Amino acid sequence: MSLQPLLDAPWIIQAHAFAAMAAFVLGVIQIAAPKGTLPHKALGAVWVALMAVIAVSSIFVRPSLNPGLPLAKWFSWIHIFTVMTIFSIALGVRLLLKSGPARKHHARPFIGIFIGGLIIAGALAFLPGRIMHDVLFGG
Numbered sequence: 001m002s003l004q005p006l007l008d009a010p011w012i013i014q015a016h017a018f019a020a021m022a023a024f025v026l027g028v029i030q031i032a033a034p035k036g037t038l039p040h041k042a043l044g045a046v047w048v049a050l051m052a053v054i055a056v057s058s059i060f061v062r063p064s065l066n067p068g069l070p071l072a073k074w075f076s077w078i079h080i081f082t083v084m085t086i087f088s089i090a091l092g093v094r095l096l097l098k099s100g101p102a103r104k105h106h107a108r109p110f111i112g113i114f115i116g117g118l119i120i121a122g123a124l125a126f127l128p129g130r131i132m133h134d135v136l137f138g139g
Helices: 011-032 038-059 061-065 077-097 107-124 131-137
Strands: none
Touching: 011 038, 011 061, 011 107, 011 131, 038 061, 038 077, 038 107, 077 107
């Protein structure tokens, strides 16, 4: 295991990967820790910001690896997670801004992002030929 392949990658990929690692750790903490506390609210805001960084940076991963790539080829099937993450962030934040019982449902879209965006899409980052595969298993 070596971080060198990631450290040699373009900065947008580094930002994407390090934000994802931080969001995964914070997500586990958020799921396990007591809800409604000041730390839960503060860490939740940081987690939402990290997920926004991950979603936006994911748009630029392919072109950073292939400079000059036409816009039509920037996206692949995995970018469905980008769209789902953006919509889920918006829904979760909207539910948080409501009062009453609706606020309690904010966890649903955020847990969906955690499972879909961090666990499933994250696992796909370790497939052969990808930078994170090289980090974990060598080049």
